[in-house]
Amino acid sequence: MTRPSLTLRREWVHGWLLLTPALVLLFAFTHLPAVTTIWDSFFSTPRGRREAKFVGLRNYETLLADDTFWQVLSNSLWYAAVTIPVSVGLALLMALWVDGRLSGRGFVRLAYFAPTVLPLIAVANIWMFFYTPGFGLIDQIRGAFGLPEVNWLGNPDLALGSVMVVAIWKEAGFFMIFYLAALQSIPPQLREAAAIEGASRWTFFRRVTFPLLMPTTLFVSVNAVINSFRMVDHVFVMTEGGPDNASSLLLFYIYETAFKYWDTAYASTLTVVLLVLLSALALGQFFLLDKRVHYR
Amino acid sequence: MSVAIETRDLRKAWGAAVAVDGISFTAPAGEFTVLLGPSGCGKSTTLRLIAGLEEATDGAVLIDGADVTRRPPNDRQISMVFQSYALFPHLNVAENILFGLKVRRVPAAERAERLARVAGLLGLERLLDRRPSQISGGQQQRVALGRAIIAEKPICLMDEPLSNLDAKLRHEMRVELKALQRKLGITMVYVTHDQVEAIAMADRIIVLNGGRIEQNADPRTLYDKPASTFVARFIGTPPMNILDLAPGDGGWCIAGDRTAIAPPHAALPDRVQLGVRPEDIALADAGGVPATVEQVEYLGADLLVDCRIAGQPLVARVATRHPVAAGERVNLIWPAEHQHLFDAATGARIEAAPGFPNPTVTSRSAGP
Known part of the structure; x- marks a missing residue:
């Protein structure tokens, strides 16, 4: 009677020992900060000898009245709404192309994947050169056609769009790799079976390839959503959120609030908004798409 | 349609x-x-x-x-x-x-x-x-x-x-x-x-x-x-036995043996092989081709008997009622119409020539 319970106990201890490192890391760097953030959002910012005191929903009231917050939120939503579908769609197109019989296929794959390998800071600097008014690459090409100079990053109407282009360029190649892997796991006999039935390439894509890629699409789009709120390095390098917050994104605004203005309580409040937004999006994606995803 | x-x-x-x-x-x-x-x-x-x-x-x-x-x-x-x-x-x-x-x-x-x-x-x-x-x-x-x-x-x-x-x-x-x-x-x-x-x-x-x-x-x-x-070896389980023949006294014999299988005939190429299906082979009390049993595999209805005729391996499929043991000397017979001749150089079939089949083997082909 004692032996089984002993082995059971030992297994239990082993199990927890194995889990501990991951648990410690997860608690220390993910769960604890998240809970602290929510907690802090109900307090005032401690300054000098003044301790933080409980202020209830005051920070949230400030948030609702903050025009910059609304602009940054709208920027972020636009940024997500454009970069996610475009980069995922582009990734799928590139993967389909690169998967086909193509001379120099290896080179094209490498070329598409290269932006992923580069650090975003470096990418942003390269694009700074492209965007430079007057002698940047884009204006030089425009100049060849007799078109006027454009200040891509300095114009409030163009800044956000210019930042989006960089993000898409950076992300599409990364997502392409996932699509490419998924495409190559589709047995070639399926295409042959469809060819015998007389299915056109488009029919085969619509009825077979695309549904079989759904798990990848789900994975890639969850990543794209997270990245669209997480990656702001290029904003630092290229525009610093300007001009007039035109290209500022939520995370960038949080950084500015927390580490430039040292308003940590308000930054916590903003972070809570970001967390809620991300959780809602991720849950929505899983519940909406899960029904239409076929896992093999 | x-x-x-x-x-x-x-x-x-x-x-x-x-x-x-x-x-x-x-x-x-x-x-x-x-x-x-x-x-x-x-x-x-x-x-x-x-x-x-x-x-x-x-x-x-x-x-x-x-x-x-x-x-x-x-x-x-x-x-x-x-x-x-x-x-x-x-x-x-x-x-x-x-x-x-x-x-x-x-x-x-x-x-x-x-x-x-x-x-x-x-x-x-x-x-x-x-x-x-x-x-x-x-x-x-x-x-x-x-x-x-x-x-x-x-x-x-x-x-x-x-x-x-x-x-x-x-x-x-x-x-x-x-x-x-x-x-x-x-x-x-x-x-x-x-x-x-x-x-x-x-x-x-x-x-x-x-x-x-x-x-x-x-x-x-x-x-x-x-x-x-x-084709002979691809069709049939176990596959057809293929044995090298050599010219002997009374005609073509299995190389190393002296029982005539086919009469000497001008139409035959230099090197000839004999094909016999295991299921066409029977054990005889006397006559036929002498062989040594190497191994016997019991399959229920049949026995698969691995033999050697003058060093060349051959499988016979015989009814279980014949008791055979490894190491035993046996005499193998088969109907002449069920033996096949092939050109050893090309592997191609040689159609039966006049004067063939050989009576030495057919005479005992009734079997036990």
Whole structure:
């Protein structure tokens, strides 16, 4: 009677020992900060000898009245709404192309994947050169056609769009790799079976390839959503959120609030908004798409 | 309705690697033709050339008399069953079977009617809303079959469709496939490496080796008159015994032995081989060819007796009632009409010459 319970106990201890490192890391760097953030959002910012005191929903009231917050939120939503579908769609197109019989296929794959390998800071600097008014690459090409100079990053109407282009360029190649892997796991006999039935390439894509890629699409789009709120390095390098917050994104605004203005309580409040937004999006994606995803 | 297939000097090469090396045959309308051969003999490639999934390097494929060599697969009046079944994993059974009809925009009412008929024929009625991953291998095989026959094409091509099934199911499906082919009057071209499957189902077997046709005949001819030592050893379990002959006193003898097998004859080439099927060999009390038993394998109804005749190995399949033990000396006899002669240099069959068979062996062929 004692032996089984002993082995059971030992297994239990082993199990927890194995889990501990991951648990410690997860608690220390993910769960604890998240809970602290929510907690802090109900307090005032401690300054000098003044301790933080409980202020209830005051920070949230400030948030609702903050025009910059609304602009940054709208920027972020636009940024997500454009970069996610475009980069995922582009990734799928590139993967389909690169998967086909193509001379120099290896080179094209490498070329598409290269932006992923580069650090975003470096990418942003390269694009700074492209965007430079007057002698940047884009204006030089425009100049060849007799078109006027454009200040891509300095114009409030163009800044956000210019930042989006960089993000898409950076992300599409990364997502392409996932699509490419998924495409190559589709047995070639399926295409042959469809060819015998007389299915056109488009029919085969619509009825077979695309549904079989759904798990990848789900994975890639969850990543794209997270990245669209997480990656702001290029904003630092290229525009610093300007001009007039035109290209500022939520995370960038949080950084500015927390580490430039040292308003940590308000930054916590903003972070809570970001967390809620991300959780809602991720849950929505899983519940909406899960029904239409076929896992093999 | 039935349509014949003809290949003319069909060739397929990938660079220096030649998979199919000039194959010409006719698969007659409404018949069951089997392409048989070991792996790498070019049988699957031949089938894929007929289907239009590979482009021929040279030669032609004719379907119903029309040259279809450069036409796409859907323009060849064919349906096909793949070894892996190639079912669409995200579609249920009904959707899988209906895939082709939907692609060809067959009206919904007709689709439903044809689906009901095919599902009834194959016993799939209760599986229609399952996914391929939720049904057994045998059922998947039926779905693949359903997808092929619902198309109502006059030709059906099958690439080792039974090789993923267990032995019992394979036997059942063999019978069922043959019956189905007869019933629907389909021209069937069936690829397999399993000679039992080929013999059991085929109206006509084409044995391939190294991208060439070794023999094209009905199963009985293939068994009774193999055209080469390759065919002789490929058909039958255990395979035919092939023994070297040497000229002796009274005629050709098994090398190292002195019992005359065939009379000396001018028509025979320099080096001759003898072929005898294990099931044609019997044990005799005296006479015949002396042999030493090396090993005996008990199979229930029969014994497989491994012997050596003057150093050359030979297998005999004899009834269990003959008690034989390893190390024993035995006398082997076989009917002269069941011995085959081959040219050792080319492996080709030598048709029986006048003065043959040899009476020495026939006289005792009645057996015990």
